[in-house]
Amino acid sequence: MDDTKDAITYLEKLFEKDADGHGTDHALRVLGNAMRIAEREKCDLQVVKLAALLHDADDHKLFQTKNNENARKYLAEHGVDEEKTERIIEAINSVSFSKNGSNKPKTVEGRIVQDADRLDAMGAVGVARTFAYGGSRGRSLQESIAHFHEKLLLLYGLMNTETGRLLARERHEFLLTFLKEWERETTAVTPGKPCFIPAIDQDAAILALKKREKDLVKYQWIMEKFAAGDCGAEFRRKYCGFYRVRRDQAWQREYFGLMDRYAKRKGVAFGEILLRLWQKTGRLECSFASKMLATLDDSMPIWDGRVLSALSLKLTGKTPEEKLSNAVLLYERIVSWYGEFQKTEQAFEMVRRFDETFPGLSEISSVKKIDFFLWAGKG
Numbered sequence: 001m002d003d004t005k006d007a008i009t010y011l012e013k014l015f016e017k018d019a020d021g022h023g024t025d026h027a028l029r030v031l032g033n034a035m036r037i038a039e040r041e042k043c044d045l046q047v048v049k050l051a052a053l054l055h056d057a058d059d060h061k062l063f064q065t066k067n068n069e070n071a072r073k074y075l076a077e078h079g080v081d082e083e084k085t086e087r088i089i090e091a092i093n094s095v096s097f098s099k100n101g102s103n104k105p106k107t108v109e110g111r112i113v114q115d116a117d118r119l120d121a122m123g124a125v126g127v128a129r130t131f132a133y134g135g136s137r138g139r140s141l142q143e144s145i146a147h148f149h150e151k152l153l154l155l156y157g158l159m160n161t162e163t164g165r166l167l168a169r170e171r172h173e174f175l176l177t178f179l180k181e182w183e184r185e186t187t188a189v190t191p192g193k194p195c196f197i198p199a200i201d202q203d204a205a206i207l208a209l210k211k212r213e214k215d216l217v218k219y220q221w222i223m224e225k226f227a228a229g230d231c232g233a234e235f236r237r238k239y240c241g242f243y244r245v246r247r248d249q250a251w252q253r254e255y256f257g258l259m260d261r262y263a264k265r266k267g268v269a270f271g272e273i274l275l276r277l278w279q280k281t282g283r284l285e286c287s288f289a290s291k292m293l294a295t296l297d298d299s300m301p302i303w304d305g306r307v308l309s310a311l312s313l314k315l316t317g318k319t320p321e322e323k324l325s326n327a328v329l330l331y332e333r334i335v336s337w338y339g340e341f342q343k344t345e346q347a348f349e350m351v352r353r354f355d356e357t358f359p360g361l362s363e364i365s366s367v368k369k370i371d372f373f374l375w376a377g378k379g
């Protein structure tokens with residue numbers, strides 16, 4: 001019996017009118033993902049295969065069937081015995097995000113198919129499907145973007161299997177890149193909307209910075225050591241002193257462990273650092289995540305409460321997951337503010353005066369120099 005060919009013919013009939021990302025092509029991609037994951041798991045391949053193919057055959061968004069009628073009909077017609085049918089149905093029923101949220105399926109087959117289905121909601125395919133589905137429900141583009149935050153960005157943290165997680169990682173990063181670009185294109189200087197200019201008395205700020213020259217030197221020391229890969233105990237101690245890290249040893253171990261790992265990788269996103277820190281420490285560390293990123297890449301800014309409040313932005317969200325994805329957006333706003341502000345007269349002047357006052361620290365990035373001004377200008 002050729003399960004795949006028969007099932008596809010069956011699904012094509014079922015999904016005849018579907019054009020919103022739940023069709024036969026989706027079932028086939030889920031099957032492909034499931035087979036890749038299954039290679040590394042001890043499981044019943046036939047259950048995985050049929051559950052992957054039929055997992056949306058009774059999707060409540062498309063069908064009003066009861067008790068998985070459509071899937072059962074196919075299985076009965078293809079001589080699948082009762083015991084196996086029940087295992088396939090159980091796997092199918094444990095897949096749905098809306099029904100199960102973050103509950104893990106009880107069987108390995110369910111876990112595989114759930115990962116496979118979730119993979120298809122991420123990456124380029126995930127982006128395309130989100131807008132196709134949104135369009136079919138009359139949703140605006142912005143409403144579809146909201147779905148990224150409510151669901152898609154959470155999926156990576158919810159993967160069940162090792163292979164699933166591995167495959168999900170690139171797709172998750174693609175989602176973040178997509179959102180970043182979306183944000184950049186939709187918030188880029190609106191004509192007539194001037195960039196926020198912080199009210200900073202530059203003379204006073206320079207005076208304050210001179211008094212804190214030791215801190216500036218400490219910052220440069222931290223960046224030099226980091227660049228040299230010399231991130232031992234002294235580095236950690238000074239880093240914690242400079243950034244006022246008041247967290248216990250266990251937290252610091254996780255934090256610096258992550259930093260060491262990211263030091264070997266290029267292009268780590270704020271969202272990933274935030275997600276990892278949250279998974280490892282149970283805390284949403286917007287500020288410390290940005291400090292880690294700014295150490296990895298000194299053109300990236302620090303999560304700054306002052307910039308946020310000046311832009312009337314506030315971190316909202318009921319659950320940590322919601323806050324996490326909102327934080328990614330807010331950080332993007334901070335990044336784009338820095339991008340805009342750097343082009344202004346005031347910013348040029350800040351950088352010029354910084355270099356004039358501290359010629360030995362001119363290597364520091366412009367973003368950090370501006371950050372120092374904001375810091376010194378604080379009350």
Ligand SMILES: [Fe+2]
Pocket residue numbers: 026030055056117
């Ligand atoms: Fe699906």
